[in-house]
Amino acid sequence: MPKRHPTLIPLSQDHHHALALALRCRKQGLGQIKPMGAKGLRERATEFLGLYARELISHFRAEEEILFPRLRAQVPDSDQLIDELLRDHESIRRAIPKLEAGTSLGKLIFDLGDLLERHIRREERELFPLFEQHAELMNAEEIGEKINRILSARLKE
Ligand SMILES: [Fe+2]
Numbered sequence: 120m121p122k123r124h125p126t127l128i129p130l131s132q133d134h135h136h137a138l139a140l141a142l143r144c145r146k147q148g149l150g151q152i153k154p155m156g157a158k159g160l161r162e163r164a165t166e167f168l169g170l171y172a173r174e175l176i177s178h179f180r181a182e183e184e185i186l187f188p189r190l191r192a193q194v195p196d197s198d199q200l201i202d203e204l205l206r207d208h209e210s211i212r213r214a215i216p217k218l219e220a221g222t223s224l225g226k227l228i229f230d231l232g233d234l235l236e237r238h239i240r241r242e243e244r245e246l247f248p249l250f251e252q253h254a255e256l257m258n259a260e261e262i263g264e265k266i267n268r269i270l271s272a273r274l275k276e
């Protein structure tokens with residue numbers, strides 16, 4: 120991934136972890152990694168739920184409460200992109216109880232991996248560059264501090 124604005128680095132690090140998991144989920148859904156079948160799918164479901172609880176909940180919060188509103192306010196062109204990214208978050212949230220239930224995991228794990236991968240790539244390729252282009256107009260340092268405050272809460276959980 121490209122060198123990021125300092126404000127975005129903690130979010131980018133999360134993306135790195137989440138992207139690796141997304142790719143594993145997609146491969147698992149396609150039966151390309153062992154153990155195959157139900158056992159492997161359950162492993163990926165557990166892994167997904169773990170990363171969701173540890174990192175993604177607070178990651179989404181930092182984006183939804185800080186980054187997205189600040190970008191929207193400063194860059195009106197970002198509106199549609201942010202709406203779509205919010206819908207992705209919602210789809211991922213809605214999948215969590217299904218992962219916990221553990222039924223029809225094959226399609227679910229594949230779809231979730233695919234969605235998470237596309238979501239992260241859009242943020243890295245479209246949203247973050249938009250922030251970087253306008254960083255000087257925004258109080259990037261203050262935004263960074265607020266993001267870090269939300270992300271650092273996970274250490275105490
Ligand atoms: Fe996101």
Ligand SMILES: [Fe+2]
Nearest residue numbers: 130178182242
């Ligand atoms: Fe993100």
